[in-house]
Amino acid sequence: MNLLIIGSGAREHAFAKALAANARVQKIFLAPGNGGTAMMGGKVSNIPLKALQLDELLEFALRNQVALTVVGPEQPLEAGVVDLFRASGMKIIGPVKAAARLESSKSFAKDFMRRHGIPSAAYRVFRDEASAVSCIAGLTDDRFPQVIKASGLCAGKGVIIALDRREAIVALKEIFEDRIFGSAADEVVIEDFLHGQEASVFALTDGSQYRLFLSAQDHKRIGEGDTGKNTGGMGAYAPAPLVTPEVMRKIEELVIRPTLAGMAAEGCSYTGFLYVGLMIDRGEPSVVEFNARLGDPETQVVLPLLQSDLCDALLASVEGGLDTVPFDMRSGSAATVVMASCGYPDAFESGKLITIDPLAEDSDDVMIFHAGTAFDGESLITTGGRVLSVTALGSSLGESLERAYRTVGLIHFDGAVYRRDIGAKAL
Template sequence: MKILVVGGGGREHALVWKIAQSPLVEQIYCAPGNPGIAELAECVHIGADEIDALCDFAKAEQIDLTVVGPEVPLTMGIVDTFQAAGLDIFGPNKAAAQVEGSKGFSKDLMARHGIPTAAYQSFSDHTAAVAYIREQGAPIVVKADGLAAGKGVIVAMSEEQAIAAVDDIMLDKVFGSAGASVVIEEFMDGEEASFFAFTDGKNILPLASSQDHKRVNDNDEGLNTGGMGAYSPAPVVTDELYKVIVETIVRPTIDGMAKDGCPYSGILYVGLMIKDGQPRVVEYNARFGDPEAQPLLVRMKSDIVPVLQACARGQLA
């Protein structure tokens, strides 16, 4: 098989490293890749968001399977483009990728299907958002609706900090169009964990848990980042809790999206907050976590390629 991995970070390096172990694979390309990846795959000078160029490359090189690392090409519709060209590709289509591309979409999905999460309201009007913060008080969480590279979530410990965050997002447009609307939600305390499951839109194959550490400074201080490091498994996710997460969160999410006419295929990342043994959803991501993919894939003993292909083809048994 010839495989193309889209992206150029630590997550993609981990994916390429794991895919390279498969006896099914003859050649791996990575676009754009990085110097570490170049030791394992042929790096191609095409950006992860250059969807038409990637599709042309996949056709020209007769790529058997494309694996998408980052969220941006997924929310741009890379899967739709490749599928229309008759190419196998691992990841959700544009409609399903809204679970990460729009905080409002994902929160509404959870509300519709009874999936445990924080209480919330969505706002496209700045004045109404500020009034809601005044009404709810602090601590409270402010989220830009769209993609902001893992930096669009502000945990505000005071009303003033929350209002300043809304000003930054909605008035000053610090995240551009991602801040056209905001989700304001209840502050959840507890311990965070990340949970991943492969799915073909109907069947699910849960993976091990992991935990990433987002704060930029030591001692869990400073602003949130996309992730400073991760380990797996997360001790907070016991065997019993693992089953609860699958039954009350992962399965209802996949079934709910199918019921909504928006089936989700690929890997579903569920960011969790766990308190008193009860999990609630912080967020969904439409792809492998970065950095969580690194410890997860190092721990994985089985060949990943048949699973990726089965998800892409709707054949995950």
């Protein structure tokens, strides 16, 4: 059978590697893919279609008898790619546009959680600066920090944590007047700050049944010690020790089951991947955000720890019988370190030559997933902010981190930056 993966990041590279292991898979097309997927060869190839060329993607899938399409990034989901493919009888992994609002509209997600009693921070929604500033001005000092979020899609960067009233008012001016988040902030959510540690939980669901991947912890900030600007993610590890079996039981009971039941009750069954970003405080989970797809870089640690066949599970989620297929996890740990371009998440230069020591080539324990790269048949160059995601497995988190950082030391491009404290909280 032939598969189509929509997207161009390290997440999609990880999907390609996992799905290629299935002997029944003949061809895997990536639209548009990256330098790493271009170098895979064999059954894997890139095609010159972008993630938002929905009509062209459907035409390609029909023409090439694609048995299953996997959507990596959020933008095609918001644009309705699942609705379009399903209308033509094509099998595709992801929620329909209306269900994807759990990610594409933070105000929708917050209202949904309030309707269904799902634990989350208290919030207010604003559509103009004056109203938002008035709200901030009326808060007592002990109500800070406050979290200010663009309601729409912002590639994981549309969040500002204001430590005091002055910072909040400056942030609102930047959002409403300077338009730092563009139209994604036509609507703004202001939330109370949640204390604790963050963790992520991922489910694959057919709308009622679901299977859980291992939990993970992402590192959003550009700087070590969780300092500096938010990025799309600078590293991750799995499993997260913070998510104990008891905490996971609470997450299922308080979040995942009510979310799937609530969406179904509102006439909008949720299918595909559900990402739940959580704050865990003294064993009690609260939802920070939903994503309508697997996260990046978390995918790069949770997929290598899936021992069962990913393709079989994905097919079962669209054909039925998800609860009957194996979904077993490997023992041990996985860690990934993101190598980024100097200047990211702000302006950065592309076109830097990447050299990878042969000792760093993929093995059973080490994988280099590409994101912002291109391969011209001879040279590998940088094309994006996040360039590579270096993943390693180990019997412990310490071992996986040691292998990942040793491999990072064997990869070079001008201006490469990465955090040296991935996994430090767990250690």
